[in-house]
Amino acid sequence: MTQDTCYLWEVALSRDASFDGHFVYAVRSTGIYCQPSCPSRRPRQSQVVFFSGPEEARSAGYRACQRCRPDHPGGDAELVSRARRYIDGHIECHGALPTLAQITEASEVGVHVLRRVFKQETGLTPMQYARGRRLGRFKTTLRDRANVADALYDAGYGSSSRAYETAGEQLGMTPSSYRKGGSGAVIRYVVTGSALGEMLVAGTASGICAVKMGDDAEALIGELRDEFPAADIRRVESNDHDRGFEELRNWTSVILGSLDGGRLDIDLPVDVRATVFQWRVWRKLQAIPSGETRTYQQLAEDLGQPTASRAVGQACAANPVALVIPCHRAVRKDGNSGGYRWGRQRKEALIEVERRE
Ligand SMILES: [Zn+2]
Incomplete structure (x- = not known):
């Protein structure tokens, strides 16, 4: 090895990302080329050849590594934003979900890379993101329109009955009850003293929809009623024994326990609306x-x-x-x-x- 290639090899061994885009190294035995920062295991030095960039490596017959993707120098963020632009555009134009195959093709990477990177950057799979976008569009349209059927159509749901199922599942309320401030939903709440003052915990059958803290219990209850003006809101007392209360009481004791310095990582079901x-x-x-x-x-x-x-x-x-x-x-x-x-x-x-x- 010359002095120069020795230096490049040192860089590749150190996985220094600041050299990405300046050169790539290729491995003779696998036929693959990588960025200096690639997390993969390094081969024996005798197996390695260096190139000034992806094009040179490709014309020498090497393929891009699927892990560090040297042919996409923008990195993970760029890949994810490309995939998101495609998904958003597809829903906007066609009013329907793209398939995973379409998203993968538009992103110019393999499906495994796409899923892993997308999840790592956004916390969602590409399809979860796409469904969320469609639901978000649906909810926006819903608030602006009197006619639910039009909103469903605009948001690209194939048939309105399927939309009701899917959207109902995710909202914890049907679309029209959502639009009407929780109409048809039963929301139970408890108010209890806590280390940080009064605490209100409220939930539907599918999860917690509000946790509020304040100095004045009545004010907290008033806020809840303002947020869900049309819901059937029921205060439950400790001598109630219906099933909905059992769950609410468990949730409340987990939250209070966390405040008292017990379990601080709360993992409870929530029923909230969000973009x-x-x-x-x-x-x-x-x-x-x-x-x-x-x-x-x-x-x-x-x-x-x-x-x-x-x-x-x-x-x-x-x-x-x-x-x-x-x-x-x-x-x-x-x-x-x-x-x-x-x-x-x-x-x-x-x-x-x-x-x-
Ligand atoms: Zn690599």
Whole structure:
């Protein structure tokens, strides 16, 4: 090896990503070429040839590695945004879901790479993302229209009966009950004292739809009624024994237990409405270990949208279920804890409690 190739090999061994795009290395025995940062195992040095770029490697008969994808220098974020642009455009134009094969083809990578990278960047599979987009479009149209059938048609659902099934499942309410402020849904709630003041926990048959904290129980109940003006809202007391209450009581004790320093990672079913973006942010929040915080900026970068820190902040502020989705773990870059729907002091107290655990 010459001095130059020795140096390139050192770089490849160190997996230094800052050299990506400057050269590629190819492996004679496998016929594959990689970026310097490729995570795959390194071959014996005698097997390696270097090229100035993908084109040169290809014309020498080598194929691109599916893991580091040296032919797509934009990296994972670029791949995901290409796939998302295709999905969004497809739903917009055809009013129907694309197939996984179509998304894969448009993304110019293998299906396994697409699924892995997409999931890692967004927390969703490509098809989950596509279904979420379609549902989001459906909900937007629904709010703007009197006629549910038109909304279904606009959102690209094949037949309205199937749409009712799918959308009903995901909303925990039928489309028209959603539009009418929860009409037809039964929402049970309990109000209880907690380490951080009054706490209200509310849920439907499918999951928790609200966790609120405050100084005044009546105000919390009023908020719940404002959010679901048409729902059948029932306060349950500790001597009630219907099935819906059993579940609600279990959920409440898990949440209270977490506040008292027991289990801090809450994994409970939720029944909330959200956009795809909000869900992506909330999943990232749930992935922050208890006792740690992230800045809005870090979360935005994690989502592959570094300029979206404001939108991330708004998604945190829109969280309807305190603690279950731990938006208190998202803070401002300047060290300030940032806003909290249930009071900044409560947020700071929560961060403090979790740090001590
Ligand atoms: Zn590779």
